[in-house]
Structures are given as structure tokens and as C-alpha cells.
Amino acid sequence: MPLKKAELITRANKILKTKYPDFKFLLDDYDITAWSNSKKTIVKYRRIIRFTPLNKNDGRLANHLRYDFEVNLTNQRISPFDTLGMTDFYIPTAEEQEKIDFVIDAFSLPRFGFNNSIVEDAKMYRIHIDNDVAFGKYFIDKTTGEECMGSIEGSYAPMPEIPGMTEFPDPLIEISE
DSSP states (O other): OOOOOHHHHHHHHHHHHHHHTTOOHHHHHHHHEEEHHHHOEEEEEEEEEEEOOGGGOSSSOOOOOOEEEEETTTTTEEETTHHSSSSSSSOHHHHHHHHHHHHHHTOOOOOSEEEEEEEEOOOEEEEEESSSSSSEEEEETTTOOOOEEEEEEEEEOOOOTTTOOOOOOOOOEEEEO
């Protein structure tokens, strides 16, 4: 009988604690899902709100910080920690967490079903919200929490059917129970 999602997450947390005992994180900060196919079972931890602090904001659209990780229960590997280490893995300082909390309160984050990103600038926070079908970009003042500079919202065009595109023969299937 296959294991339930909660049991898989418990196993993944034990592997994390064994391999990286100094790594402390709050489960509530992550959307945690379990996936399986005929070869492997993995537990994915996706950070619900991604924050890029001013001192790590180099102006590029995508930053070099890592927010997510996954535990392969089959071989007990933890990606990206086992390969790339934890140098670029983002853990907020107490001061940064206060900034995140400020934006959460001012802008009613997170928006569930969306990726939620906050980028700190000198005078404002840029908020990016997106999923497979829609996006929004917003700007709020760092002091007042009020929207400034307007906003941009839209929908993505659906992915076209591509002839000859093959399905994965053994896709990962989400374990929802």
C-alpha cells in the first residue's frame, strides 16, 4: 500500500534533519507537495513568498538566490543542497522578515495559486504575482505600504499544440492524499 502524503513529508523532514541538522526552516513558509513515478518519490518544498533584499538585488530579472528544495526519498538526495551547497539558499534575517511581514500586511499576500515574489528597491517594494495563466506586477511604497506607480496585470496566451511533441513516458504524479 503506497504511503500517504503526510507520511512522505515526515520521511523527507527526517532526511533533512539527518543530513542538514543546522538547517532550520518553517514548514508554513513552504507549499509542500509529494510526487512519484515508477522510479522515484520526491517531496518538493516551494517557498510561498520569495523575497529579494536590497543588498541581493543586482537589477537582473531573475536573481541568484535559491528558495526551493526537494528531497528524493528513493536515494535520499536533497537538491540543490547536495550539489550546490547552501550558500545561495535564501533564509531571511529577522530584519528582512519584518519587511516581508510589512508587505504581507500591506498587500494581502500570499495570493494562493500564484508564485509570490517581493523585490526590495531603495524606495519601494516590487511585487510580482504569476501562475501559468495570469500575472500581476505591483509597486508599493516602503514607508506607507500604499500602491505607487500603478500596476500591470494580464493573462498569458495558451500554449499552442505542437505536432510531434511526445508525452513523458513515466511522468511524476502528485500524491494528494
